Amino acid sequence: MESIVHKKIVREYYSERARDYDWQKVRTWKSKQGFGVEVLNEVIGALAGLECKPVLEVGVGSGRIGFPLLDKVKPWFVGLDLSREMLELARARMSLYKQKFDLIVGDAEHLPFSSKVFNAIICISTMHYLAYPERSLTEFSQTLKEKGILVYGDVTMHELDNRGFLDALERTLSQAHAKYHKPSEMKKLLENHRFRVSKMKVIPYRKSYFSLMEDKGKYFNVKPEALHKCIQGTTIDERKLYAINSNGLTLFYTLIMALKQNKSK
Numbered sequence: 001m002e003s004i005v006h007k008k009i010v011r012e013y014y015s016e017r018a019r020d021y022d023w024q025k026v027r028t029w030k031s032k033q034g035f036g037v038e039v040l041n042e043v044i045g046a047l048a049g050l051e052c053k054p055v056l057e058v059g060v061g062s063g064r065i066g067f068p069l070l071d072k073v074k075p076w077f078v079g080l081d082l083s084r085e086m087l088e089l090a091r092a093r094m095s096l097y098k099q100k101f102d103l104i105v106g107d108a109e110h111l112p113f114s115s116k117v118f119n120a121i122i123c124i125s126t127m128h129y130l131a132y133p134e135r136s137l138t139e140f141s142q143t144l145k146e147k148g149i150l151v152y153g154d155v156t157m158h159e160l161d162n163r164g165f166l167d168a169l170e171r172t173l174s175q176a177h178a179k180y181h182k183p184s185e186m187k188k189l190l191e192n193h194r195f196r197v198s199k200m201k202v203i204p205y206r207k208s209y210f211s212l213m214e215d216k217g218k219y220f221n222v223k224p225e226a227l228h229k230c231i232q233g234t235t236i237d238e239r240k241l242y243a244i245n246s247n248g249l250t251l252f253y254t255l256i257m258a259l260k261q262n263k264s265k
């Protein structure tokens with residue numbers, strides 16, 4: 001699909017989803033089977049010490065990560081997103097800190113900043129929307145200062161998912177998605193873009209079919225039968241890898257902390 005057409009679909013999806021986004025995320029991130037606190041603590045820990053330093057979040061969304069960062073780390077925070085509606089949520093949420101942040105409509109593949117500006121870039125739950133993650137990583141690397149920190153977090157495939165079940169599932173539910181990566185693929189991509197990985201962890205969590213339909217399928221008029229058919233078509237191995245049962249499946253959230261390396265290394 002043409003990149004510009006795809007981005008329009010992503011933007012429209014988020015503009016519509018904005019009104020539901022925060023309660024949907026509470027369900028996945030803050031539920032007993034969720035992983036939000038762990039991810040947030042890792043991000044805050046990785047950026048500790050960057051008080052008043054410029055930090056960019058690419059795909060800032062509604063400011064779910066930006067707000068606690070402003071509260072705990074107190075950086076000078078810049079949030080960039082394709083969707084105006086999501087940025088409006090972030091603006092409202094972070095308004096308490098209005099001297100300390102900027103929010104910008106923009107595209108992860110064409111960052112509107114000069115080189116070597118930021119001490120850290122975070123990209124949380126956004127990379128799988130990017131059809132050309134290499135372009136974004138090149139931009140991230142250029143925009144970061146030397147030894148700048150990159151924090152990546154996203155849903156990833158199971159390391160042994162060789163048929164691409166997770167991509168097939170997502171394509172059944174949404175036209176916004178571009179590609180999921182395996183944790184090892186993502187690590188390699190970062191290393192190919194001048195990043196040295198300092199920490200990596202994969203966090204499993206449960207997701208119900210009901211919330212997959214609510215978070216994604218309903219915005220694309222997907223019928224429950226289509227999801228059912230996709231699940232029915234899984235192999236025995238895929239059912240094991242993703243612990244698929246009649247209510248839902250286990251997904252994997254990968255967090256990677258990396259440092260921009262000097263050119264010579």
Ligand SMILES: C[S@@+](CC[C@H](N)C(=O)[O-])C[C@H]1O[C@@H](n2cnc3c(N)ncnc32)[C@H](O)[C@@H]1O
Pocket residue numbers: 007010011014058059060061062063064065080081082083086106107108109123124125126129130
């Ligand atoms: C799942 S949300 C994550 C938001 C936030 N990081 C969080 O964790 O709540 C993904 C966000 O990425 C944004 N996005 C998707 N593609 C983008 C692109 N090419 N450039 C900038 N933002 C993009 C979407 O508009 C959406 O707000």
